[in-house]
Structure formats: structure tokens, C-alpha cells
Amino acid sequence: MGETGARTSMTNKNSHPPVDGPLSGIVTLLTDFGIDDPFVGMVKGVLLARFPEAKLVDLSHSVPARDVRHGAFWLARTHGWFPAGTVHLAVVEPGLRAAPRAVAARVGLHYFVGPNNGLLSTTIDQAARAGSSPIEVREIDLGRFAPGKSSPSRSHHGRDLYAPVAADLAAGRLPLSQVGELLEDVARSPIPQAHKRMKMIEGEIVFVDHFGNLVTNVDARMIEEMPNATAYVQKRAIPMADSYFDVDPGEYVALINSLGTLEIARRDSHAGSSLGVGQGATVVVG
Amino acid sequence: MGETGARTSMTNKNSHPPVDGPLSGIVTLLTDFGIDDPFVGMVKGVLLARFPEAKLVDLSHSVPARDVRHGAFWLARTHGWFPAGTVHLAVVEPGLRAAPRAVAARVGLHYFVGPNNGLLSTTIDQAARAGSSPIEVREIDLGRFAPGKSSPSRSHHGRDLYAPVAADLAAGRLPLSQVGELLEDVARSPIPQAHKRMKMIEGEIVFVDHFGNLVTNVDARMIEEMPNATAYVQKRAIPMADSYFDVDPGEYVALINSLGTLEIARRDSHAGSSLGVGQGATVVVG
């Protein structure tokens, strides 16, 4: 359970791991379990059995099945609205032949528990780019937290592995330093970074929201450096504006959304259906 | 922040505004955000960051997108089942060219926070007709509660404006009197009132519920004045009964539902699909 000592470039430069901060008692849940089946309910049962004072909040259980990049984006863009000291339990786990590789992490003042498959890496990258947050990532010691799992198929990792660790972290009885070994690196998320090429930004649609708006991976800061930009989706030029309502009903508009990224909307309508594009489609700004 | 003094006919006749009552610590949420996206989660994050002891309860996030009348009906018919001193956060906001006009209100022993677009007016009208509840409606002072919102598009009003006000009201640290100026009138909801014409009641279907039952805007009290009435939907005569089970399986029945309004059901079946009618269709009782 000792530390390997060396911190990687991914983590911050402090020679000592950060001391665990005050805890909010909140555990958020982000999964691809859906809410029809009682799988989320069982996770909550375990959380409350181990930490009866836990305040549980659903972030979403509608990550498309096995879509790690989608979950990674949501986690990175939304966890910061919760109080410092919140534990975020995230499970989107597309399949393992072997034992799971599970991680617990601290990024700034927030804690994360989930699979080491890229789900947390967008959050970590975002914090690493910002440069100021202490980052500490540890591999969960399965021998300690999931002992005697003879039949992997019977195991519901959200319930049997991640929930106990999240509950104990949130309750303050498990310091992050005791979860397991420091990790040199975490699995990468498949979310591509939006990038600049020839004065143009190339990004892509990460998901289509409930209202049909196309949410992209182009961060607001990239747009801010390009006054008078226009967005392009399938060669259609879409003007940038401050608000959905700077255009007439039925018109397309590009704007910075409440997640802090570029979004393509169609006023009072469903842009995704109208344009016939969805997740993964290219968006260019220039 | 001072009061304008005069109370309007919409509000009660007390010359002094009601003193804030005891608070339950509960905040309910009613939106058209859906639960797939993490937008509701962010609202809850802000509520808990400002008021960690808040007890959050989802009323529904499935108000059809931008359907203010639907949300207004649900809010009016369901809020009363919560304890006195509950704050109801309701957001169905079909689009604004300008800054939002936001209100906070007390109706009887309940508090409400949301847009001034008709979403609250069915609740207020209902209380005004009953005549006994103190009613106080105030426009939220945006300069104070949403300062420096330079880019309206980045703003998620549920998260950035309504949640902070709701949290502070529920926590008891923001008296309603300090939210902003008293409002002379609130925006009207587009829900038509059921009305009597030639001894017949004319109403309409407000929504089709999960079981396919047609929920109307005809209040139980109107029906009680008409013993031996029959309901008519698309010229089909449907007998009134006390219960779904006073008719045989597959038969239609009209009854007073648990929301206190007239409902058309088809026993063990889906009345909406069977009759081919939905929201807005006319229902006559006579």
C-alpha cells in the first residue's frame, strides 16, 4: 500500500501528495445503467449501508451504453458545480476480460472513483491544462476492496467495488492515500481534443442534448481568440451569437453553451434532426 | 429593494405582506430538462453548494420541451402534497431575447422560484380563487442575483439564477421580501380555464399520463354540481363513475383523478392511443 514515490508529469509538481480536504458528504453518480432497471438502486443501497449520512445525487444514468467518451465529457464539464469535497462515482465499463482496473483520484477539491478506462482522463487533462489543481490518482487495491470475487460475472462493479470505495472516501474513513498505489498514468479517453489547423478550429460533436442542440468539444477559450468567427457543420455556415434568441425562430445559431463549449442550435427546433448529424460529426470554426 | 406598497387584486387584501413561515428545507424541481443530460445534476450541485442541508426532490423533468401550460398544471395540482415551507423551483423557459424576467413567490405556505412566463400563474390563480391564501409575488433583482452575466448564452438560468435564489430562500437566509420588487401582475399561463356554456362544461385535455389516461382541466368541483353527468370526447359518450374498476376491461370511463380533475380512462388500456386524441383536445361534460 506504500507509495511509489515519483509523481508523473500528469500530476502536479508537489513533492508531497495533497492532504485530503474537507468532505461534502455528497456522492454523485454517473453511469450508463439507465434508470429503468434497479441497478442504480442497488448501488445506492450499498452506499447508504456503508455511509448512512451520504447525500446521493444522480448526475446522469443515460450515458449511452459503453460510451466512455460521452461519460468522460459530462464528468469533466459538470463536476465543478458541486461543492468541494464531493465524491463522484462514475461507471461506464465496456467490458473486461480480466479483473477490472479501478481507480480513485483527487483532482483539485473533488474526488473520483471509477474504472481506469478513460472515463476520468478528460477531467484530469482539463485540470492538468489549467495547471493549478493538485492531482492524485491511485489504482484501487482489488485484493483489499474486492476480495474473493471468485465469479466475475456475478459482480456488479458499480455495486461491489466502486460503491464501497466511494462510500468510505465520502465518509472520511478511507484516506485517498490508502486506496492503493499511485498511478503513473491513467488510460486515455477517446475524446479527441479540438485543435487548430491553418487558423481554423477543428472539433466534433460530443453529444446531442435533450433539446436537439449539438454540443461540441470546442472550448470557449479557443473561440474567444477568434472574434467574428463562423461555425461550419456539413458546409453549412452558422453565425456565432451570444444567445439562442439572437436569431429568428427556425434559424441556426452557434454559441457558447452552459458547459463552456461551442454548441450548434436551431431556435425553437431540434438541430440534430434538422441537420441529420450526430455524435462524432466534424465542426469547423473559422 | 423597497416595496411598491400597493397589493394588486391578484394578491390578497392584507395590507402587510405575510411573514415568512417555517421552512421545510425541501426544494422540489420541475423542469423540461429531461433526465438524460446532466443539466438537472448541475442545478442540484449549485443548490447543495449553497445549502448543504437541502432535501432535493424531483417533481418531474419531463415537462414537454417549452410547454409552459403543461408545467403550470402539474405545479398547481401537486405542490400542495409537500410540507409547508417547501421551495418549488420550476423552470420551463421557451426562449428570451432579453434578460429573463424571474420571479419568486409565496402562495400560502409554499414558495416558488422560476420564470415570469405563466409557469406560476395557474398556482396563483388557483389560490386566488380559493381566496384564503396569502400571495406575494416579487420580481427577482437580476442586478443582485445574476450580476455580470455578460454572455447570456453561457447562462443556464436554472443553475445560475433560479437555483441560488431557491437555495437561499430554502435555507432561510433570504427573506422573500428581499428578493426584489413586488409585482403587480404575473404573466398569464396559456392554460384555458374550463368553463360552463349552456349547462355544459367545456374543458380540454392537459396531458396524457404514463398509463394513457387523459387528464383534463375540468376541476372536480365543477363536476360535483352536475349529478348524472356524461363526458364526451370526439362525440363518444363516456359514463362517469367513481373508479376505473366500475367498468369492464376495455370500457371507457370518466372519473375524478388523484389530481382533482376530470380524467378519461380506458380500463386496463391506453385511452389516448385508443381514442387518437391528445393534449388540447376538447372534452365536454353535460
Next chain:
Amino acid sequence: MGETGARTSMTNKNSHPPVDGPLSGIVTLLTDFGIDDPFVGMVKGVLLARFPEAKLVDLSHSVPARDVRHGAFWLARTHGWFPAGTVHLAVVEPGLRAAPRAVAARVGLHYFVGPNNGLLSTTIDQAARAGSSPIEVREIDLGRFAPGKSSPSRSHHGRDLYAPVAADLAAGRLPLSQVGELLEDVARSPIPQAHKRMKMIEGEIVFVDHFGNLVTNVDARMIEEMPNATAYVQKRAIPMADSYFDVDPGEYVALINSLGTLEIARRDSHAGSSLGVGQGATVVVG
């Protein structure tokens, strides 16, 4: 309110009813109400009005409408993950001509409130087979808990009858012994038991989960007695394995799932759609 005295073979052999154990303050909710309509919200309002400290957890509100067997299976297989002293409020009520027959029960260290229509009987049978849990089932005294319900149609039993009883039990102010008379027997669930015939197990699909996996009623213990077994669905032979990932993508696999029953899955795919089978289809193991 006195006891009938004799305990039936369904219940345990103790001559004294069990003493109520410590309570967790948690109330879980399992219904077929869906989450679009605000019916669940009203139930929670009543629970919190009567027991403000209640911790409410949704088990699922997506039991298919009126599908008692589906709800019964979920309740039996999932309640045990919650802490001892939890009250489980379950409502799937396909229709009553007369007053509801409502029950409250203790099974082991868990409490249950709901209709006497089979929804609780799978849980009770499961505990009775295990043999060790104290079981106590009482019919809720409607004269006491639902007085003056003149119009049954206006009643939302989840809200008006089951929620008050569940809240009072969870709050510790209503001992189970005061809920009503001991019941000699409860209504049976229509879930058939998987059974052995000619060295083969015959079971059926109870539901298709969010990922398309076919969940059956064949308990893990029946399978454990049959090493080297193969599962058959529509004459297709499906090999047993320990995990979804013991087969290649696109291949079918049979395994013991996290609910403790046999499940048929198709790796990285939707077994239900692929096989064209659903609830009620026969599964054979041999």
C-alpha cells in the same frame, strides 16, 4: 388490532412475533408510475410531510404498467442491498373493483408496504425457502389508515394509503404489530418458479435489461448443481461462462448475473433483439 395468534407455515415457527429492529430511516420506492408524470413526486411529498428525516431512494419506477411479476422479481432480488431497517414501498396495482387489500410486512430485517396482490410474495417465498428469516405479514387496517375514502377513484393509493404507512413505519412511530391483523397467507405472485424436469432446468425470461441481456428466474444455486451445463433459448445452445468477456464480441454467453440468476447475454450487443425473445420466453438448462 389484536393478533390472530396462529402463525402459518408461510411464516416462521417462532411463537412470538419478532420485535421491530433498528430502522435505517431509508424508504425505497418501486412502482410502475414512470418518472415522466409527477405521481412519484406526490408520494415523496407525503413521505416527507410525515417523516421529514426520511431518506428516499428510487429503486425503479419503470416496472412495466401493471406487471406485478416483474416488480416482484426486482423487489426480491434487490432489497437486500439496502441496510437493515429499510422500508420498501412497492406499488404495482393492476386494478381493483373493491377497496384495496394492502399489506405491511417484515421479512428478516427489512420492511415492506404495498398491495396484497403478489408483489411481495416472491420476497416472502425467497425468505421462507432460506428458512432463517423472521416473517410477519399484516393486512393494513383501512379503517384506520385510509378513513373516509368516499370516492376511490380520487385516491392515489401510493400517495394516500401506502406512503403514510411507510412513513410512519420508517419513522419508528408505528410498530408493525399495530398496522393491522396478521395475515394467514398473502396473494401469490404469478412468477413461476424455475423447476427441474428430467435433469433439465426449465425457467423463463423475467425481463430484458437496459443492455438487452435476458434475465431469467433460474437461481444460481440450481445451476451450481449442474457443472458443464448448457443453456438453450429457442433451441439455440448457449455456453455457460463466468463472464461476459469469456466469449468474443458478438457471441452469446450464459452466466450468473449480479441479481444471482441465470442470464443470457450477447457480448457488446443486445441479446433480446438479436434472439427476438422477451419476457416469458422459456429457457432450458441441461
